[in-house]
């Protein structure tokens with residue numbers, strides 16, 4: 001019984017490790033993205049380009065997958081994501097999400113009272 005639980009936990013742990021992506025590979029793969037989003041992904045070249053540094057990796061991965069599939073429509077980003085594999089998206093998302101950035105979440109209470 002104990003062994004079975006241990007095996008299940010190890011399987012779960014290794015599936016998390018696989019889903020983690022490779023930040024070092026992501027740094028190389030995202031070099032092209034820096035042209036617009038900024039080398040630190042925190043200083044985009046124009047105001048209509050979003051800050052990405054420090055964003056949740058699963059948010060980034062979802063956004064990139066949605067541009068690629070067409071679920072989220074933007075001509076620039078659909079072109080940028082077209083050549084990316086699922087692994088590229090994981091690696092890039094883990095890298096950019098790990099960078100120090102200006103993005104912050106607003107506590108729900110403060111958000112509600114300001115509206």
Ligand code: HEC
Nearest residue numbers: 030032033035036048049050060063064074076077080092
């Ligand atoms: C030519 C300029 C340009 C390049 C190059 C570019 N982006 Fe973008 N990116 C944009 C613009 C503009 C938007 C806003 C699109 C929209 O309104 O949905 C955007 C949006 C995004 C978003 C959504 C952010 C959010 O808050 O929802 C992500 C993630 C992203 N880009 C990642 C990347 C990655 C990764 C690459 C490289 C593979 C890349 N971008 C290359 C211009 C660019």
